[in-house]
Amino acid sequence: MSSLGRRGIHFFHKLNAANVPTDLLEKGQNRVIDASLTLIRERAKLKGELVRALGGAVATASLLGVPLGHNSSFLQGPAFAPPRIREAIWCGSTNSATEEGKELKDPRVLTDVGDVPVQEIRDCAVDDDRLMNVISDSVKLVMEEAPLRPLVLGGDHSISYPVVRAVSEKLGGPVDILHLDAHPDIYHSFEGNKYSHASSFARIMEGGYARRLLQVGIRSITTEGREQGKRFGVEQFEMRTFSRDREFLENLKLGEGVKGVYISIDVDSLDPAFAPGVSHIEPGGLSFRDVLNILHNLQGNVVAADVVEFNPQRDTVDGMTAMVAAKLVRELTAKISKL
Numbered sequence: 001m002s003s004l005g006r007r008g009i010h011f012f013h014k015l016n017a018a019n020v021p022t023d024l025l026e027k028g029q030n031r032v033i034d035a036s037l038t039l040i041r042e043r044a045k046l047k048g049e050l051v052r053a054l055g056g057a058v059a060t061a062s063l064l065g066v067p068l069g070h071n072s073s074f075l076q077g078p079a080f081a082p083p084r085i086r087e088a089i090w091c092g093s094t095n096s097a098t099e100e101g102k103e104l105k106d107p108r109v110l111t112d113v114g115d116v117p118v119q120e121i122r123d124c125a126v127d128d129d130r131l132m133n134v135i136s137d138s139v140k141l142v143m144e145e146a147p148l149r150p151l152v153l154g155g156d157h158s159i160s161y162p163v164v165r166a167v168s169e170k171l172g173g174p175v176d177i178l179h180l181d182a183h184p185d186i187y188h189s190f191e192g193n194k195y196s197h198a199s200s201f202a203r204i205m206e207g208g209y210a211r212r213l214l215q216v217g218i219r220s221i222t223t224e225g226r227e228q229g230k231r232f233g234v235e236q237f238e239m240r241t242f243s244r245d246r247e248f249l250e251n252l253k254l255g256e257g258v259k260g261v262y263i264s265i266d267v268d269s270l271d272p273a274f275a276p277g278v279s280h281i282e283p284g285g286l287s288f289r290d291v292l293n294i295l296h297n298l299q300g301n302v303v304a305a306d307v308v309e310f311n312p313q314r315d316t317v318d319g320m321t322a323m324v325a326a327k328l329v330r331e332l333t334a335k336i337s338k339l
Protein backbone atom coordinates (compact mmCIF):
# COMPACT_ATOMS: atom_id res chain seq x y z
CA MET A 1 0.00 0.00 0.00
CA SER A 2 2.76 2.46 0.83
CA SER A 3 4.59 2.04 -2.49
CA LEU A 4 1.30 2.42 -4.36
CA GLY A 5 0.64 5.49 -2.23
CA ARG A 6 3.88 7.11 -3.31
CA ARG A 7 3.11 6.52 -6.96
CA GLY A 8 -0.21 8.29 -6.73
CA ILE A 9 -3.88 7.88 -7.37
CA HIS A 10 -3.35 7.22 -11.09
CA PHE A 11 -0.69 4.58 -10.65
CA PHE A 12 -2.52 2.12 -12.91
CA HIS A 13 -2.97 4.69 -15.66
CA LYS A 14 0.72 5.49 -15.52
CA LEU A 15 1.57 1.82 -15.99
CA ASN A 16 -0.61 1.71 -19.11
CA ALA A 17 1.08 4.82 -20.49
CA ALA A 18 4.45 3.07 -20.18
CA ASN A 19 3.43 0.87 -23.13
CA VAL A 20 2.75 3.84 -25.44
CA PRO A 21 5.42 4.99 -28.01
CA THR A 22 7.44 7.89 -26.54
CA ASP A 23 6.87 10.51 -29.25
CA LEU A 24 3.13 9.89 -29.29
CA LEU A 25 3.04 10.22 -25.51
CA GLU A 26 5.11 13.42 -25.45
CA LYS A 27 2.95 15.13 -28.07
CA GLY A 28 -0.16 14.22 -26.13
CA GLN A 29 1.36 15.46 -22.86
CA ASN A 30 2.24 18.77 -24.51
CA ARG A 31 -1.30 19.23 -25.77
CA VAL A 32 -2.83 18.45 -22.36
CA ILE A 33 -0.45 20.83 -20.57
CA ASP A 34 -1.15 23.57 -23.13
CA ALA A 35 -4.89 23.08 -22.65
CA SER A 36 -4.51 23.16 -18.85
CA LEU A 37 -2.54 26.41 -18.93
CA THR A 38 -4.97 27.88 -21.48
CA LEU A 39 -7.88 27.15 -19.15
CA ILE A 40 -6.17 28.88 -16.19
CA ARG A 41 -4.94 31.76 -18.39
CA GLU A 42 -8.37 32.48 -19.87
CA ARG A 43 -10.16 32.22 -16.53
CA ALA A 44 -7.59 34.49 -14.85
CA LYS A 45 -7.88 36.96 -17.72
CA LEU A 46 -11.67 37.03 -17.51
CA LYS A 47 -11.67 37.47 -13.72
CA GLY A 48 -8.96 40.14 -13.95
CA GLU A 49 -10.93 42.05 -16.59
CA LEU A 50 -14.07 41.85 -14.45
CA VAL A 51 -12.33 43.13 -11.31
CA ARG A 52 -10.60 45.96 -13.21
CA ALA A 53 -13.91 46.95 -14.86
CA LEU A 54 -15.59 47.18 -11.46
CA GLY A 55 -12.79 49.48 -10.32
CA GLY A 56 -11.31 50.37 -6.96
CA ALA A 57 -9.47 47.15 -6.12
CA VAL A 58 -5.78 47.40 -5.24
CA ALA A 59 -5.49 43.68 -4.44
CA THR A 60 -7.97 40.84 -4.93
CA ALA A 61 -7.56 37.33 -3.56
CA SER A 62 -7.99 34.74 -6.30
CA LEU A 63 -8.55 31.10 -5.47
CA LEU A 64 -6.45 28.59 -7.41
CA GLY A 65 -6.99 24.92 -6.52
CA VAL A 66 -4.11 22.46 -6.73
CA PRO A 67 -5.67 19.02 -6.08
CA LEU A 68 -2.41 17.12 -5.59
CA GLY A 69 -1.97 14.41 -2.96
CA HIS A 70 0.62 11.98 -4.27
CA ASN A 71 3.61 13.63 -2.57
CA SER A 72 2.19 12.79 0.84
CA SER A 73 4.21 10.26 2.79
CA PHE A 74 1.10 8.77 4.42
CA LEU A 75 -2.36 9.49 2.92
CA GLN A 76 -3.43 11.10 -0.34
CA GLY A 77 -6.77 12.62 0.67
CA PRO A 78 -5.62 16.27 0.31
CA ALA A 79 -6.04 15.77 -3.46
CA PHE A 80 -9.79 15.94 -2.84
CA ALA A 81 -9.75 19.12 -0.72
CA PRO A 82 -10.31 22.09 -3.08
CA PRO A 83 -13.99 21.42 -3.99
CA ARG A 84 -14.80 20.66 -0.32
CA ILE A 85 -13.20 23.96 0.77
CA ARG A 86 -15.11 25.94 -1.88
CA GLU A 87 -18.37 24.28 -0.83
CA ALA A 88 -17.72 25.27 2.79
CA ILE A 89 -16.74 28.86 1.90
CA TRP A 90 -20.17 29.39 0.38
CA CYS A 91 -22.11 27.19 2.85
CA GLY A 92 -25.45 28.72 3.80
CA SER A 93 -24.84 28.09 7.50
CA THR A 94 -22.84 31.30 7.74
CA ASN A 95 -22.84 34.71 6.07
CA SER A 96 -20.37 35.97 3.49
CA ALA A 97 -18.58 38.59 5.59
CA THR A 98 -15.15 38.10 7.13
CA GLU A 99 -14.64 38.80 10.84
CA GLU A 100 -13.40 42.32 10.15
CA GLY A 101 -16.27 43.00 7.71
CA LYS A 102 -15.02 42.35 4.18
CA GLU A 103 -17.71 41.07 1.82
CA LEU A 104 -16.64 37.85 0.10
CA LYS A 105 -19.37 38.08 -2.53
CA ASP A 106 -17.73 41.24 -3.89
CA PRO A 107 -15.53 39.92 -6.75
CA ARG A 108 -13.07 42.72 -6.01
CA VAL A 109 -12.45 40.98 -2.67
CA LEU A 110 -12.49 37.31 -3.75
CA THR A 111 -12.50 35.63 -7.12
CA ASP A 112 -11.72 32.12 -8.34
CA VAL A 113 -9.86 30.82 -11.39
CA GLY A 114 -10.56 27.14 -10.72
CA ASP A 115 -8.22 24.18 -10.35
CA VAL A 116 -5.00 23.13 -12.04
CA PRO A 117 -6.14 19.78 -13.53
CA VAL A 118 -3.47 17.84 -11.65
CA GLN A 119 -4.99 14.37 -11.93
CA GLU A 120 -5.69 14.80 -15.66
CA ILE A 121 -2.07 15.86 -16.24
CA ARG A 122 -0.71 12.96 -14.18
CA ASP A 123 -3.01 10.60 -16.02
CA CYS A 124 -0.88 11.39 -19.12
CA ALA A 125 2.24 10.15 -17.25
CA VAL A 126 3.67 13.65 -16.83
CA ASP A 127 6.48 13.53 -14.23
CA ASP A 128 6.76 15.74 -11.17
CA ASP A 129 9.51 18.02 -12.54
CA ARG A 130 7.10 19.03 -15.26
CA LEU A 131 3.98 19.02 -13.08
CA MET A 132 5.65 21.39 -10.62
CA ASN A 133 6.44 23.71 -13.55
CA VAL A 134 2.79 23.65 -14.62
CA ILE A 135 1.78 24.65 -11.06
CA SER A 136 4.35 27.50 -11.07
CA ASP A 137 3.18 28.66 -14.50
CA SER A 138 -0.45 28.63 -13.34
CA VAL A 139 0.39 30.83 -10.34
CA LYS A 140 2.23 33.26 -12.63
CA LEU A 141 -0.80 33.41 -14.96
CA VAL A 142 -2.94 34.57 -12.01
CA MET A 143 -0.31 37.18 -11.07
CA GLU A 144 -0.27 38.48 -14.68
CA GLU A 145 -3.80 39.76 -14.08
CA ALA A 146 -3.36 42.55 -11.55
CA PRO A 147 -4.87 43.10 -9.05
CA LEU A 148 -5.37 39.31 -8.66
CA ARG A 149 -3.18 37.62 -6.04
CA PRO A 150 -3.03 33.82 -5.68
CA LEU A 151 -4.75 32.16 -2.71
CA VAL A 152 -3.94 28.52 -3.34
CA LEU A 153 -6.07 25.61 -2.12
CA GLY A 154 -4.04 22.43 -1.58
CA GLY A 155 -3.34 19.72 -1.94
CA ASP A 156 -0.55 18.36 0.16
CA HIS A 157 2.26 20.64 1.31
CA SER A 158 4.52 19.79 -1.64
CA ILE A 159 2.63 22.43 -3.65
CA SER A 160 4.05 25.30 -1.59
CA TYR A 161 7.42 24.90 -3.34
CA PRO A 162 6.24 25.56 -6.92
CA VAL A 163 3.83 28.23 -5.67
CA VAL A 164 6.40 30.21 -3.65
CA ARG A 165 8.95 29.79 -6.44
CA ALA A 166 6.48 31.35 -8.91
CA VAL A 167 5.59 34.21 -6.56
CA SER A 168 9.25 35.06 -5.94
CA GLU A 169 10.25 34.75 -9.60
CA LYS A 170 7.29 36.85 -10.74
CA LEU A 171 7.91 39.59 -8.15
CA GLY A 172 11.67 39.50 -8.78
CA GLY A 173 13.01 38.71 -5.31
CA PRO A 174 12.50 36.84 -2.05
CA VAL A 175 9.51 37.15 0.27
CA ASP A 176 9.12 36.63 4.00
CA ILE A 177 7.17 33.46 4.79
CA LEU A 178 4.87 32.86 7.74
CA HIS A 179 4.45 29.07 7.87
CA LEU A 180 1.95 27.54 10.32
CA ASP A 181 2.44 23.79 10.71
CA ALA A 182 2.92 20.96 13.20
CA HIS A 183 5.96 19.97 11.10
CA PRO A 184 8.86 21.97 9.63
CA ASP A 185 8.64 20.15 6.22
CA ILE A 186 12.33 20.78 5.71
CA TYR A 187 13.86 17.30 5.22
CA HIS A 188 16.43 17.34 2.44
CA SER A 189 14.29 14.60 0.92
CA PHE A 190 11.81 12.15 2.37
CA GLU A 191 11.73 8.48 1.36
CA GLY A 192 13.80 9.43 -1.67
CA ASN A 193 11.33 12.05 -2.90
CA LYS A 194 12.76 15.58 -3.23
CA TYR A 195 9.22 16.82 -3.92
CA SER A 196 7.82 15.22 -0.75
CA HIS A 197 5.37 17.25 1.29
CA ALA A 198 7.97 16.91 4.06
CA SER A 199 10.65 18.67 1.96
CA SER A 200 8.95 21.70 0.40
CA PHE A 201 10.65 24.25 2.63
CA ALA A 202 14.10 22.76 1.96
CA ARG A 203 13.50 23.42 -1.75
CA ILE A 204 12.19 26.94 -1.02
CA MET A 205 15.22 27.88 1.11
CA GLU A 206 17.72 26.34 -1.34
CA GLY A 207 16.13 28.37 -4.13
CA GLY A 208 16.58 31.63 -2.22
CA TYR A 209 12.86 32.39 -2.50
CA ALA A 210 12.54 33.45 1.16
CA ARG A 211 14.52 35.95 3.23
CA ARG A 212 12.87 35.00 6.52
CA LEU A 213 10.98 31.78 7.20
CA LEU A 214 9.00 31.74 10.43
CA GLN A 215 7.60 28.32 11.35
CA VAL A 216 4.85 28.41 13.98
CA GLY A 217 3.02 25.52 15.65
CA ILE A 218 5.92 23.07 15.39
CA ARG A 219 5.57 20.01 17.63
CA SER A 220 6.78 17.11 15.52
CA ILE A 221 10.39 17.76 14.63
CA THR A 222 13.40 15.47 14.33
CA THR A 223 17.11 16.21 14.75
CA GLU A 224 17.34 16.66 10.97
CA GLY A 225 14.45 19.12 11.09
CA ARG A 226 16.29 21.24 13.67
CA GLU A 227 19.62 20.98 11.85
CA GLN A 228 18.09 21.95 8.52
CA GLY A 229 16.35 24.83 10.30
CA LYS A 230 19.70 26.10 11.61
CA ARG A 231 21.36 25.56 8.23
CA PHE A 232 18.82 27.76 6.47
CA GLY A 233 18.42 30.31 9.30
CA VAL A 234 14.78 29.36 9.89
CA GLU A 235 13.00 30.90 12.89
CA GLN A 236 11.29 27.85 14.41
CA PHE A 237 8.67 28.55 17.08
CA GLU A 238 7.79 25.30 18.81
CA MET A 239 4.47 24.71 20.56
CA ARG A 240 6.23 23.78 23.80
CA THR A 241 7.26 27.44 24.15
CA PHE A 242 4.16 29.00 22.57
CA SER A 243 2.99 30.68 25.78
CA ARG A 244 6.36 32.47 25.91
CA ASP A 245 6.36 33.33 22.17
CA ARG A 246 2.71 34.34 21.94
CA GLU A 247 3.16 38.07 22.38
CA PHE A 248 5.86 38.21 19.68
CA LEU A 249 3.83 36.06 17.26
CA GLU A 250 0.68 38.10 17.77
CA ASN A 251 2.54 41.28 16.79
CA LEU A 252 4.44 40.30 13.67
CA LYS A 253 5.66 42.81 11.13
CA LEU A 254 7.01 41.11 8.01
CA GLY A 255 7.91 41.73 4.40
CA GLU A 256 9.62 45.12 4.64
CA GLY A 257 12.62 45.39 2.34
CA VAL A 258 11.54 42.30 0.36
CA LYS A 259 8.72 41.65 -2.11
CA GLY A 260 6.11 41.03 0.56
CA VAL A 261 4.70 38.29 2.79
CA TYR A 262 3.67 34.76 1.85
CA ILE A 263 1.49 32.82 4.30
CA SER A 264 1.37 29.02 4.21
CA ILE A 265 -1.13 27.36 6.54
CA ASP A 266 -1.00 23.61 7.06
CA VAL A 267 -4.34 22.73 8.66
CA ASP A 268 -2.46 20.37 11.03
CA SER A 269 -0.91 23.43 12.72
CA LEU A 270 -4.24 23.50 14.55
CA ASP A 271 -4.83 21.12 17.41
CA PRO A 272 -6.72 18.06 16.13
CA ALA A 273 -9.52 19.01 18.55
CA PHE A 274 -10.17 21.96 16.21
CA ALA A 275 -9.27 20.26 12.92
CA PRO A 276 -9.47 16.44 12.96
CA GLY A 277 -9.57 16.12 9.15
CA VAL A 278 -5.83 15.98 8.48
CA SER A 279 -3.50 13.14 7.51
CA HIS A 280 -1.02 13.67 10.35
CA ILE A 281 -2.95 14.07 13.61
CA GLU A 282 -0.55 15.70 16.07
CA PRO A 283 -1.93 16.67 19.51
CA GLY A 284 -0.83 19.84 21.28
CA GLY A 285 -1.43 22.40 18.56
CA LEU A 286 -2.73 25.92 18.07
CA SER A 287 -6.32 26.87 18.74
CA PHE A 288 -8.29 28.39 15.89
CA ARG A 289 -8.30 31.71 17.74
CA ASP A 290 -4.50 31.54 18.19
CA VAL A 291 -4.17 31.34 14.41
CA LEU A 292 -6.62 34.18 13.81
CA ASN A 293 -4.88 36.40 16.37
CA ILE A 294 -1.57 35.85 14.57
CA LEU A 295 -3.17 36.54 11.17
CA HIS A 296 -5.32 39.51 12.15
CA ASN A 297 -2.47 41.31 13.90
CA LEU A 298 0.17 40.61 11.26
CA GLN A 299 1.42 43.78 9.60
CA GLY A 300 2.69 43.32 6.06
CA ASN A 301 1.78 43.21 2.39
CA VAL A 302 0.47 39.68 1.83
CA VAL A 303 1.22 38.86 -1.81
CA ALA A 304 0.01 35.24 -1.85
CA ALA A 305 -0.98 32.38 0.46
CA ASP A 306 -1.91 28.74 0.62
CA VAL A 307 -4.05 26.45 2.80
CA VAL A 308 -2.84 22.85 2.56
CA GLU A 309 -3.15 19.35 4.01
CA PHE A 310 -6.90 19.34 4.69
CA ASN A 311 -7.82 15.69 4.14
CA PRO A 312 -11.59 15.25 3.50
CA GLN A 313 -11.20 11.48 3.85
CA ARG A 314 -10.34 11.99 7.55
CA ASP A 315 -12.95 14.67 8.26
CA THR A 316 -15.99 14.27 10.50
CA VAL A 317 -19.22 13.35 8.70
CA ASP A 318 -20.52 16.91 8.99
CA GLY A 319 -17.42 18.37 7.37
CA MET A 320 -16.11 20.24 10.41
CA THR A 321 -12.54 20.54 9.13
CA ALA A 322 -13.79 21.69 5.73
CA MET A 323 -15.38 24.65 7.55
CA VAL A 324 -12.12 25.25 9.42
CA ALA A 325 -10.12 25.26 6.18
CA ALA A 326 -12.76 27.48 4.56
CA LYS A 327 -12.61 29.99 7.38
CA LEU A 328 -8.82 30.10 7.10
CA VAL A 329 -9.30 30.88 3.40
CA ARG A 330 -11.91 33.54 4.20
CA GLU A 331 -9.68 35.29 6.73
CA LEU A 332 -6.65 35.05 4.42
CA THR A 333 -8.83 36.67 1.75
CA ALA A 334 -9.44 39.55 4.15
CA LYS A 335 -5.69 39.81 4.71
CA ILE A 336 -4.83 39.85 1.00
CA SER A 337 -7.58 41.99 -0.52
CA LYS A 338 -7.46 45.78 -0.54
CA LEU A 339 -10.18 48.05 -1.88
Ligand SMILES: [Mn+2]
Nearest residue numbers: 182183266268
Ligand atom coordinates in the same frame (compact mmCIF):
# COMPACT_ATOMS: atom_id res chain seq x y z
MN1 LIG B 1 2.06 19.40 8.72
